[in-house]
Amino acid sequence: MNTPPGGGMARRSILTGLAAVASLGLAACAGPDPLAQQAAAGDNKNYIAGDGSVQEYAAESRGAPVALSADLYNGTPVSSTDWAGKVTVLNFWYAACAPCRVEAPHLEALYQEFAPQGVLFYGINVRDEKPTAEAFERTFGVTYPSVQDKDGKVLLSMTRFVPPQAVPTTLVLDKEGRVAARILGGLDKSTLKALIDSTLQA
Known part of the structure; x- marks a missing residue:
């Protein structure tokens, strides 16, 4: 032709x-509010979905305690050595990830429920600068702290349990700092509650 x-x-x-x-x-x-714009766009910024699978690890198969150190967004250093004797929940997230927005209120509700029992909650933000992370926390009423991990050091140290790009992922650490359970992908509130209860009782 x-x-x-x-x-x-x-x-x-x-x-x-x-x-x-x-x-x-x-x-x-x-613009000045990237969180609102990303949420409106709904494009999830390269989000790769986890399959929602839940894994629990028997005490004898949990291996070595998690070892990490980083800074919270407010500059406070945090280390896994500070968590000795505590059940700890780590949630890997970033602001433009749609499942992260859905599960944020559930995580906050569980934090409020379990904090009196000494359970610690930390977010591990893998992408966002401080203003974006803080906008997310204000929007969804998140009051537990988050680590800034834009350089990927924490994520890299956790690749055995958290596949790169598979965010959100939530880990429950036992009182020895070992991974007792994992939710790969968006979490169900009742499931995470049961995993925390189980780890507390172990």
């Missing part, structure tokens, strides 16, 4: 115009 004179140029012009429109659309998303 012969190309009409100027047809190739016309197609290039159309493609260039479409690219310009797309660029304007992306530029419009850059």
Whole structure:
């Protein structure tokens, strides 16, 4: 089929115009409240879904305690050595991940329920700068602290249990700091409650 004179140029012009429109659309998303814009876009920013599987690990198969150190968003250092004798919940998240937004109120409710029993909760944020993380916490009423892990050091140290990109993932650590249970993907509140109860009673 012969190309009409100027047809190739016309197609290039159309493609260039479409690219310009797309660029304007992306530029419009850059604003002072990235959380709200990402939530509205619903694109999940490269979210790779976990399958929602739940794994519990028998005490004899839990291996060595988790070893990590990092800083909270407020600059306070935190270390796994501080968790000795405590059941600890670690939730890996970032603001633009839709399942993270869904489960945030459940995690906060469980934190409020179990904090009197000494259970610790920490978020591990794998992508966000402080303003974005804080906007998320305000939006969803999250009051437990989060570690800033944009450099991926904590995630890298936990790849045995947390596949890179498979966020959210939630871990329950026993009183010796070993992983007792894992939820890969968005969590069910009643399931996480049962896992925490089971780990407390062990």
